[in-house]
Structure formats: C-alpha cells, structure tokens
Amino acid sequence: MIANIRKLFSYRELIVSLTKKELKVKYRGSVLGFLWSLLNPILTMLVYSFVFSIVLRAGIKEFAIFLICALLPFNFLSNSVNYGAGSIIANSNLVNKIYFPREIIPLSIVFANFFNFLFELVALFIVLTVLGYKFYLFLYVLPVAIFIQFFLVVGMTLLVSAINVYFRDLQHLITIIMMVWFFGTPIIYPLEMVPERFQFIIKINPMTIYTAYYRNIFYYVKYPEGAGFPGIPETLIALGITLLVFFVGYFVFKKLEPRFAEEI
Amino acid sequence: MSERVNNYRGSGIKNSGDNIAVDIKSVSKMYRIYHEKIPSLKNTILTRKRTTYEEFLALDNVSFAVNNGQTFGIIGPNGSGKSTLLKLMAKIFLPTCGEVIVNGSLSALLELGAGFHPDLTGRENIYINSAILGMRKREVDKRFDQIVRFSELEKFIDTPVKNYSSGMYMRLGFSIAINVNPDILLVDEVLAVGDQSFQAKCYKAIYDIMKRGKTIIIVSHDLETISDLCSRAAFLKEGKIVDLGNPIRVVSQYRAYVEELEKKRAEDQQREERKKIFKTVIESNIKVVDGEDIEKLSRLDSEQAIKRFGSGDAMVTDIRLLDENENKLDYCKYGDEVKIALDIKFNRKVEGPIFGIRITDIKDNIVYGTNTRTNNLKTEVYDKDESLRVEFAFKVTIIGGNYYVTPAVGYKDSKTYCDWVNNMLTINVLKNEKAEGIANLNSKITIEKIS
Numbered sequence: 001m002i003a004n005i006r007k008l009f010s011y012r013e014l015i016v017s018l019t020k021k022e023l024k025v026k027y028r029g030s031v032l033g034f035l036w037s038l039l040n041p042i043l044t045m046l047v048y049s050f051v052f053s054i055v056l057r058a059g060i061k062e063f064a065i066f067l068i069c070a071l072l073p074f075n076f077l078s079n080s081v082n083y084g085a086g087s088i089i090a091n092s093n094l095v096n097k098i099y100f101p102r103e104i105i106p107l108s109i110v111f112a113n114f115f116n117f118l119f120e121l122v123a124l125f126i127v128l129t130v131l132g133y134k135f136y137l138f139l140y141v142l143p144v145a146i147f148i149q150f151f152l153v154v155g156m157t158l159l160v161s162a163i164n165v166y167f168r169d170l171q172h173l174i175t176i177i178m179m180v181w182f183f184g185t186p187i188i189y190p191l192e193m194v195p196e197r198f199q200f201i202i203k204i205n206p207m208t209i210y211t212a213y214y215r216n217i218f219y220y221v222k223y224p225e226g227a228g229f230p231g232i233p234e235t236l237i238a239l240g241i242t243l244l245v246f247f248v249g250y251f252v253f254k255k256l257e258p259r260f261a262e263e264i
Numbered sequence: 265m266s267e268r269v270n271n272y273r274g275s276g277i278k279n280s281g282d283n284i285a286v287d288i289k290s291v292s293k294m295y296r297i298y299h300e301k302i303p304s305l306k307n308t309i310l311t312r313k314r315t316t317y318e319e320f321l322a323l324d325n326v327s328f329a330v331n332n333g334q335t336f337g338i339i340g341p342n343g344s345g346k347s348t349l350l351k352l353m354a355k356i357f358l359p360t361c362g363e364v365i366v367n368g369s370l371s372a373l374l375e376l377g378a379g380f381h382p383d384l385t386g387r388e389n390i391y392i393n394s395a396i397l398g399m400r401k402r403e404v405d406k407r408f409d410q411i412v413r414f415s416e417l418e419k420f421i422d423t424p425v426k427n428y429s430s431g432m433y434m435r436l437g438f439s440i441a442i443n444v445n446p447d448i449l450l451v452d453e454v455l456a457v458g459d460q461s462f463q464a465k466c467y468k469a470i471y472d473i474m475k476r477g478k479t480i481i482i483v484s485h486d487l488e489t490i491s492d493l494c495s496r497a498a499f500l501k502e503g504k505i506v507d508l509g510n511p512i513r514v515v516s517q518y519r520a521y522v523e524e525l526e527k528k529r530a531e532d533q534q535r536e537e538r539k540k541i542f543k544t545v546i547e548s549n550i551k552v553v554d555g556e557d558i559e560k561l562s563r564l565d566s567e568q569a570i571k572r573f574g575s576g577d578a579m580v581t582d583i584r585l586l587d588e589n590e591n592k593l594d595y596c597k598y599g600d601e602v603k604i605a606l607d608i609k610f611n612r613k614v615e616g617p618i619f620g621i622r623i624t625d626i627k628d629n630i631v632y633g634t635n636t637r638t639n640n641l642k643t644e645v646y647d648k649d650e651s652l653r654v655e656f657a658f659k660v661t662i663i664g665g666n667y668y669v670t671p672a673v674g675y676k677d678s679k680t681y682c683d684w685v686n687n688m689l690t691i692n693v694l695k696n697e698k699a700e701g702i703a704n705l706n707s708k709i710t711i712e713k714i715s
Contacts, residue, residue, distance in 0.1 A: 013395050013400055013401055014395040014396060014398075016395075017391060017392045017395035017396075017401075018392065018395075020392075021381060021384065021388075021392050024384060024388065025381060025383055025384065091379070093375070093378050093379060094378060094379040094396065095356075096356065096374075096375075096378075097356070097372070097374040097375045097378035097379075098354070098356070098372060098374070098378060098379065098396055098397065099354050099355040099356050099372065100396065100398070258357075258358045259358075261351065261356045261357055262295060262296070262357060
C-alpha cells in the first residue's frame with residue numbers, strides 16, 4: 001500500500017490534471033461558471049426551508065443555516081459516490097488504451113467534488129459573517145472533520161466505482177442507497193427528534209457524527225468538550241467505521257482493478 | 265509482481281545486467297467471453313449463479329525478448345493476439361500466466377487521442393493527454409510549441425476538439441504521443457494518420473525516435489512498414505509465434521499465409537454459386553453446353569465432380585508443362601521458354617475441332633487464352649481412337665504465383681464442346697522480386713538529371 005501511495009504521488013500531475021478537467025467540463029459553457037455549483041445547495045436549502053419552517057413549522061431556529069451546515073458535507077459524499085460509480089466505465093477509452101493506476105479516475109472525481117465543497121464552505125463563511133455568526137471560534141476543528149470525512153468519501157467512491165464495472169446496475173441502486181443515507185443522517189432534522197430506540201442506528205452512521213461536527217462549528221458555535229454530542233466514544237466508532245470503509249474500498253478496488261480493461 | 269515490472273515511470277533504463285528492454289516469458293492470456301452482455305447485480309442475486317462464460321486463449325505460451333534500441337515488428341491476421349500482446353506490455357492487461365518484464369519507461373500509442381475530451385480545447389487536451397501519457401507539466405510547457413507546430417493546428421489550438429475533423433484529431437494525438445519521449449514506445453496501427461504529407465512526417469518522427477536509440481515495438485498490417493523499419497519481427501497466428509527473426513523472411517512467410525488464405529476464401533465464395541449452376545447442368549443432363557454457359561461455368565472451377573464437361577467425343581487425357589527439351593517441369597520462372605502439352609484421344613469421328621487453353625490466376629482472372637481457330641490453324645478430320653499431341657509453346661512473362669491451365673476441345677461451331685477440363689494443370693511461377701501484379705512488362709528504368 002505504501003508503494004502504491006508513492007506511485008500515486010508520482011502520478012500527482014495526472015490527478016491534478018484530471019481533477020481540473022472534471023471541474024472545467026462541469027462548468028464549461030456557462031457564464032456564471034463556478035457559481036453554478038452554489039445554485040444546487042441554495043435551491044435545496046430554499047425548498048427544505050420552505051417545507052420545514054413554513055409548511056411543517058418544525059420550530060428550528062434559523063433552519064436554513066441549520067440545514068446547510070450538514071447538507072454541504074453530505075453533498076460532498078453523495079456527489080462523489082454518484083459520479084464516481086460510473087467513472088471507470090465512462091473513461092473506458094482511457095482504461096482500455098493507456099496504463100496508469102486506475103484509482104486516479106475515482107480519486108479525481110472525489111477531488112473535484114472536494115474543491116466544490118471547499119468553495120461552498122467559503123461561500124458559507126461569507127453568509128455566516130454577514131449574519132453575525134461567530135463561526136470562527138471553533139474553526140480549528142473543521143480541518144480535522146474534513147480530513148476524517150475525506151477518507152470515508154474516498155473509500156465509498158473506490159468501492160462503488162470498482163463494483164460497478166462488474167455490475168452495471170449498481171449505479172441505479174446507488175442513487176437509492178444515497179437517498180436512504182440522506183434521510184438516515186440528521187440533516188433536515190436534529191438528532192434529538194429521533195425516538196430513543198432508533199438513535200442507536202442513526203448514531204452508528206458516521207455521517208451523523210461528521211455532520212454534527214460541522215453543525216457544532218457553524219450553527220451551534222460550540223465545541224462539546226466531554227458532555228455534548230458527539231463525544232469521544234461516538235467519534236472513535238465513526239472513525240473506526242470510516243477506516244474500515246476506506247480499507248475495504250481500497251482493497252476491493254485493488255483486487256478488481258487488474259481486470260477492468262477486460263471487463264469494460 | 266517483480267519490482268522491475270513496476271518501474272514504468274522510472275527516469276532511465278533500470279540496469280538489469282543485460283540489454284533487454286521487454287522480456288516476454290512464456291506468456292499466455294485467457295479471456296472470458298460472457299454469454300450475457302453485461303452481468304447485473306439483479307441477475308446474480310435473483311438467479312444465484314455466476315454469469316456463464318467461455319474461455320478464449322488469446323496468447324498461448326509466447327516468449328521473446330526485445331533488445332534495447334531495437335525496432336521490433338509484430339504482424340499477423342486479425343485476432344491473432346497482436347494487440348493483446350501490446351496491452352500486456354503496456355500493463356493494461358495482466359498475463360494469465362507467464363511474466364512480462366519491462367525495463368525502462370514505456371509509452372503506448374494504442375489509440376491516438378484516447379482520453380481527449382470533446383468540450384475542451386486543443387490546448388487543454390494537450391496538457392491532459394500528456395499527463396495521462398506520463399509527462400510532467402514542466403516538460404509539456406517546454407515542448408508545447410513543438411507539439412502544436414508538428415500537428416499543424418496553430419490556428420485551432422484554442423478551439424474545442426469536438427469541432428476538429430477526424431484528421432485533425434489524430435494529428436494532435438500523434439503529435440502529443442511522439443513528444444512523450446519514453447525509453448520504449450509501443451505503436452499499434454497508428455502510423456496511417458492524416459494526408460500523405462503528414463504521414464511522411466509521422467514516419468520521419470518514428471525514424472528520429474529510432475535514431476535516438478529508443479526501443480520501438482510496432483504492430484501493423486502494413487508489411488512495407490515492418491520490413492522497412494524493423495530490425496526484427498514476429499509473425500503471430502492464433503496466439504502463437506509462427507516465425508521470429510529477420511523481418512524480410514517473417515514478412516514473406518506472412519505474405520504466403522495471407523495468399524493461401526485469400527485463395528481459400530475466394531474458392532469458398534464461389535463454391536456455393538458453382539454448385540447451383542452445375543446442379544442444373546447435371547440435372548438437365550445436357551452433354552454439350554453452349555458457349556455462354558461455359559463462360560459462366562469456367563469461372564467456377566476446381567470441384568472434382570464438376571470440373572469437367574462436354575460431349576466426350578474427344579477427351580483431354582493428359583496435360584503437362586514441359587521445357588524446350590521435353591522435360592516435365594514442376595515450376596518455371598520468368599523468362600523460361602516452356603510448352604503446355606495436351607494429349608487428346610478421340611472417341612468418335614470429329615471434324616475440324618478447335619484446341620485451346622486458358623490460363624487463370626488464383627482469383628480466376630483470365631491471364632491468357634488462345635486456341636487453334638483464333639490462330640487460324642486448320643485442323644483435320646479425326647477418327648475414333650485416334651490420338652493427338654497438341655503443344656502450346658510460349659515464353660513465361662507472368663509474375664510469380666500459382667496459375668491454372670484449363671484445356672478444351674471444341675466443335676468447329678465454336679459454341680459446343682467435346683471436352684472442357686477446369687484447372688487441369690497448376691503452374692507454379694517462382695516469385696520475381698522486381699515486380700508485382702500479373703503481367704511482367706519488364707520495364708527498363710532510367711534515371712537522368714534534367715537540370
């Protein structure tokens with residue numbers, strides 16, 4: 001694995017190049033270019049805000065901010081997995097004709113979505129500043145949260161992109177799985193609203209823990225030392241699951257990789 | 265896998281103690297051919313069985329080595345495993361068994377412009393494609409102008425490549441690829457790019473790479489390319505190496521094989537139609553077929569049962585190729601004085617028959633035909649049981665290959681026949697390296713300066 005990381009490092013320019021390509025292709029031909037990437041979360045935010053604050057009257061203060069803090073990191077995951085699933089097949093002309101470590105393809109998708117995510121966060125900072133949130137108080141926790149979540153995203157994306165080569169209908173299944181995952185994560189609702197007997201399942205989901213960190217930093221502007229959620233044990237479990245997903249994804253990918261060119 | 269195999273992006277040639285760039289050690293490659301188009305999760309789960317497949321041996325225990333600085337050619341018919349071999353060297357496929365060892369950095373031109381994105385401009389695609397081929401951005405910056413100049417696309421470099429013609433697309437692909445500068449270059453049928461002048465440039469570029477002492481491995485159907493460029497070649501057939509070594513010899517082996525194959529194919533094609541026509545002939549029990557039918561029938565040769573027709577009043581009993589001294593020949597060559605001798609036996613009295621021969625090539629083109637009537641030769645009345653010897657003497661002016669002789673004895677009305685024997689004799693004319701085609705016009709070539 002270490003040899004492979006060294007090899008990937010020697011291919012860093014290709015990763016940069018393909019990531020740039022992903023971003024360029026996505027926003028080519030639109031006047032607003034990169035700004036489009038903001039449109040999607042903003043629209044989602046508006047729709048959910050309307051439903052939850054005005055129609056259902058859930059009574060959550062500043063629902064838009066409450067939502068967006070968790071929505072952005074989840075979108076990073078779901079976009080990466082959704083685009084990543086078909087990425088090997090979509091690049092069959094490359095896989096079939098030129099050798100390079102195949103994980104570069106899904107990785108470049110993850111990186112492209114990661115830059116999108118960072119860009120969205122910057123936009124969020126601006127909005128929060130205008131609204132007078134003191135989000136910067138615990139900003140030092142953010143890189144840690146992002147760093148750990150990154151491994152989860154990479155692991156999931158590697159896993160689905162490799163399996164999808166063998167089972168093409170996985171791509172459709174992924175959309176459904178991601179939807180279930182979305183509603184299984186406290187994004188449009190707070191964790192406390194979940195009945196006690198279901199909380200266990202929700203808390204097993206590492207995205208619950210990560211979105212809680214983002215929300216603590218931006219929305220609640222608190223960083224729970226000891227008492228609050230997520231505490232050390234929950235975080236460690238999430239971390240364990242994340243690492244498990246990462247290594248399973250990586251090894252499954254590596255196991256299936258040699259036959260990609262023949263299968264597509 | 266050995267460390268050496270992984271050394272694809274090493275800067276220089278890793279010294280392995282010998283002079284071998286690519287070493288193929290008893291390599292076999294098995295493909296799975298699935299019975300259903302795409303395996304799906306749904307089917308696998310619902311039917312609880314693995315998708316069924318057949319195995320296909322694309323390469324069967326192939327071994328050879330390519331030395332540093334050598335230009336190595338691989339030829340063979342479609343499906344013989346040439347591209348599979350290149351893909352194994354390029355590490356796109358892994359061998360089923362055996363080992364592929366590559367010393368030095370390797371770049372594979374299996375498809376020009378693979379990975380171009382249609383929405384991006386030529387400039388952007390140069391950077392991405394170069395990175396895919398393993399070039400550093402710094403190197404691309406340095407060579408950028410050179411790449412653009414070579415492709416002759418200066419005006420269009422900031423146009424999205426979706427607006428390029430296919431020629432422009434390939435030109436850009438080639439220009440990027442030859443600038444990668446690896447130790448070992450794999451080339452698969454990508455030399456036929458663009459118009460004549462650009463092709464010449466491509467060949468020159470390949471030559472330059474050769475001169476710089478790089479190792480090149482070429483797969484091509486263009487046999488001239490192989491014998492011109494390569495210092496060694498391999499002829500691959502059904503996953504096995506048929507011949508390996510001197511490219512001139514290997515290419516001529518392959519040519520002979522293709523010729524044989526073509527002949528077989530032409531024969532197969534004709535057999536069906538031939539059967540139909542002769543079936544009607546046999547069913548209607550016509551002993552004498554008229555000239556027009558003969559014309560049709562004569563094009564459809566070689567099946568034993570239907571080779572021969574006519575009334576049988578006279579029969580060609582033997583046909584031979586002779587030299588001037590009446591010695592029987594198995595083959596001849598350009599310039600030989602030879603004779604085709606026919607023995608004819610009469611079973612009934614025939615008045616003023618016409619004796620003739622027709623020479624055809626393997627594709628059934630009539631190379632030459634003549635008879636006693638067109639030569640204004642009077643023939644007599646021949647009685648039952650009389651035998652004749654008819655000789656056609658000529659000088660061989662055809663180019664090498666197999667030719668067939670069809671003898672015939674016709675009635676004097678020149679429409680009906682006593683006997684017609686398709687391709688009764690095969691003449692083998694030895695290859696003449698000076699010319700190609702059928703007729704040897706034996707031109708004198710002179711070169712003269714006019715300024």
